[in-house]
Amino acid sequence: MENLNTTELFAAKSIINLGLSKAAESLSFFMKEQIRFNELSFSINKINQQVDFTSKSGNNIHLLITSIVGELKGVCCLIFTEEEADKLRQAALPKEIIDDPALMAEMSDAILLEVDNIISASVITQFSNILKHNIHGGVPELKKLSVEQINQYAASNFLQEMYIINFKTQFESAQLNFNPEFIWLFDNTFLESVKSFALDNSNITRLEINSTV
Amino acid sequence: MKKVLIVDDSLFMRQSIKSTLVNSGRYLVVGEAATGDQGIELSLDLQPDIITMDNILPDMLGIDIIKELRKEDVLAKIIMVSAVGQESIIQECRNSGADDYLVKPFSNESLIERIDKLAMGLH
Numbered sequence: 001m002e003n004l005n006t007t008e009l010f011a012a013k014s015i016i017n018l019g020l021s022k023a024a025e026s027l028s029f030f031m032k033e034q035i036r037f038n039e040l041s042f043s044i045n046k047i048n049q050q051v052d053f054t055s056k057s058g059n060n061i062h063l064l065i066t067s068i069v070g071e072l073k074g075v076c077c078l079i080f081t082e083e084e085a086d087k088l089r090q091a092a093l094p095k096e097i098i099d100d101p102a103l104m105a106e107m108s109d110a111i112l113l114e115v116d117n118i119i120s121a122s123v124i125t126q127f128s129n130i131l132k133h134n135i136h137g138g139v140p141e142l143k144k145l146s147v148e149q150i151n152q153y154a155a156s157n158f159l160q161e162m163y164i165i166n167f168k169t170q171f172e173s174a175q176l177n178f179n180p181e182f183i184w185l186f187d188n189t190f191l192e193s194v195k196s197f198a199l200d201n202s203n204i205t206r207l208e209i210n211s212t213v
Numbered sequence: 214m215k216k217v218l219i220v221d222d223s224l225f226m227r228q229s230i231k232s233t234l235v236n237s238g239r240y241l242v243v244g245e246a247a248t249g250d251q252g253i254e255l256s257l258d259l260q261p262d263i264i265t266m267d268n269i270l271p272d273m274l275g276i277d278i279i280k281e282l283r284k285e286d287v288l289a290k291i292i293m294v295s296a297v298g299q300e301s302i303i304q305e306c307r308n309s310g311a312d313d314y315l316v317k318p319f320s321n322e323s324l325i326e327r328i329d330k331l332a333m334g335l336h
Binding site: 026029030094097106107110111113114117118120121122124125128129134136137138139 | 269317318
């Protein structure tokens with residue numbers, strides 16, 4: 001892949017996979033069943049405006065956006081269809097809230113924001129611990145938009161930034177047909193950090209051991 | 214009953230922590246704050262025994278609130294309850310006056326266990 005040699009690419013993918021595994025664990029906690037993530041799509045180039053940002057369809061897509069604050073600059077997006085958001089609410093909220101329409105109305109967005117906060121932090125924690133950077137997630141934001149509006153939003157907001165790394169996965173649940181998308185965008189600082197990390201052979205050995213466990 | 218103040222910008226998390234503490238029958242939730250400013254104000258006004266503190270709030274970081282509270286001689290036991298799980302940040306919070314640090318997500322049982330432990334250290 002352009003800009004990364006084989007060792008650096010292995011390091012980047014391994015670090016991202018470790019982060020996403022933690023995110024899947026955190027999401028499993030809320031869904032009360034095992035959630036996995038599908039194969040990672042990873043690329044180095046600016047977002048292509050011709051390619052749709054999300055593969056979801058529908059008019060009420062829930063887009064949760066968290067900025068990465070600190071020594072690495074980026075943003076992550078967790079994307080649910082309306083049905084997936086409902087499944088998450090039903091699984092994660094206690095029965096007394098689900099059964100009380102007023103409380104449910106109050107909590108229905110709050111639970112999505114908190115899940116986003118926690119699963120994005122699971123990834124950020126891994127990146128920070130492994131790459132030794134001081135980073136954290138900002139306060140998450142929720143937008144409910146049509147697919148067309150999301151693609152427009154991504155084009156007008158993310159294309160202006162120097163985001164050149166993007167990786168994307170879809171969570172997967174065996175029973176619930178629950179497949180939220182998880183998209184991360186970083187600027188060149190992430191690439192530089194991975195390159196510098198990969199210079200130390202002991203770092204690569206640790207990743208090799210982790211990826212075989 | 215020990216008095217607890219919850220500082221978290223997440224409505225879901227405030228509700229969840231409150232319900233766990235109230236259901237235990239051992240804690241009285243005396244206040245809830247969604248911002249750092251409110252958290253400092255309520256900590257000084259309500260003098261809780263225990264404070265649960267998120268680390269990322271819209272107006273400031275939990276670690277800065279702790280520093281501020283310790284400067285004001287607030288003696289409450291403080292447990293950080295945060296999705297931020299970096300080892301370096303956890304250590305920095307402890308060094309700044311946090312008594313414990315619980316990383317989200319967590320079960321109700323582990324929250325109560327950690328709060329009970331802090332309450333045992335109160336006079």
